Amino acid sequence: MASVDDLLRALHRQAAALRPSAQPDRRLQAHLDGWVPLADHARRVLEALDARPEDHDLYRLLRTVARRAVPAQRRPDPGVARVALITGALSDVILSSPAVVGAASQAQRSRLQASVQAALYATATSTLDVARGAPPDPAVRTINKIADETELAARIPPRARASTLERLTVTRLTPDTADGAVQLWAGVVERVFSNPQLVTGVALQDAAATLAVVSHVAAETLREAAHRRIIDPDQARHAADLAGEASTRWRAVATWPSEIQRGGRAYEHHDAVRAVRDALTGPPLARLPLRQRVRTLRVVLTTAAPIGERQAETVATLASRGGLWIAHERPNLRPPGVQRRHVKLDWETMDAFHPAGRLLASQANAAQQALVAAADAINQAVLPEASRGSDSRIALVDDHITVGRWETIDPAPRARPTECDRRPAARPGLDVRP
């Protein structure tokens, strides 16, 4: 499982590593060749995040670079090629989730764009560094303009660039991984719970019980992570407490009184929840290192939240529309002198807004709110934020490229160099330190 956050970290590490020191053997052509796929991938991801991609100078520049012909026998600079590869993976993740991206606010999309642009900026400055002293090349002018276009984004502190879209993940959709199993379950829930012919009482109880299992495992893992200081202990303990509360509440939702039921078959849902519970209580989760377990459970809990919402909605709908059955005693089946417990009961449709139905619905609603709070808390605890102070220059903090604050910029910057002789390190406040 890789998340956008993982890919961004790798991207920033790689982009920053391009220019820690001068490497005379780097050739400009190899750098420029590496830019061809990089520009293409970067434009794809930036445009996907942009509500109006057609009128942006940066995209035009990236298209120009991407159109550059590269002879097959030439090998691009391996560092730039790796930046391109990671950017390509990032664009694949973003493009494969149009619904999530579309639902994100413009602010969240802009933040992720800024993170991508920060990596482009670091790569561009590296290429310009290599270009210093090399024969003039028109492509360098374009790279120079790309550096200009992306510089502002690179100067935004990483904390301000943190986007909820960093939670997007590439999940292997198989039941033998915890996150894959829960993703598959989410799909089954959409199909089963939206169809009155398919949804059953056991399926609704099963969903609630499995959400209780998910929340419980998340709570225990977060407590362990806090104890071992894998993530911020205070945030981890807070998230663990909320996940624990969600588990308790979902367990109560799963506990239907035996006098209430809704029959039918839901084999597909039965198989899906079983796969989730097996994954969470067996090797698919247990074999992961603690840090990876925490990250996996963040995805699991985040994916589980819409499942809880669907469960709560379905219970409320059934309870308010006579979709549940309640046991009742047939008066003529209880002769005088026979104890009540020995009398067979019958089933009748539960009236809309019956107190027992209302109780089920309100319990599910409360459990869902607890689950959402737990999912938010684990996202806050696990998602990195480069909040450790600030340096006066560009640095790699928490694997994110960061640039010094405006007020710390060198007050006497040099005149802007030409594209052939400019030295990126001479820019105010620029010094990528791995």
Place this chain on the structure above:
Amino acid sequence: MISDDDLDEASAQVFSEALGHIRNATAVLLGDEDQSFETLLLGAAALDLQGLFGDLWPAHIDEERTAAGSLAEAERILDQVIDDVPLAIWAALRSLHQRVSDGQR
């Protein structure tokens, strides 16, 4: 899995009563006072077992028993129609009963 259509009326009644006892055991396990993770998983396993009864209509058994007691009663009832009971139900019921009895719930 079993279906209402595969059983005669008498057998269906037996299965319904057994399912009723299993539903009671499920409620006891999930509502267990100690709220342990183990009983949560046992309750989930009891839901799995209910799923094996397919679309059979359960009887409502208005009795207060322990989970182990309800599962034992379900076993006893199903024993009356042993030839009709799918092996998957026997295996799941016996396994669950054993696990619950080990914890004396």
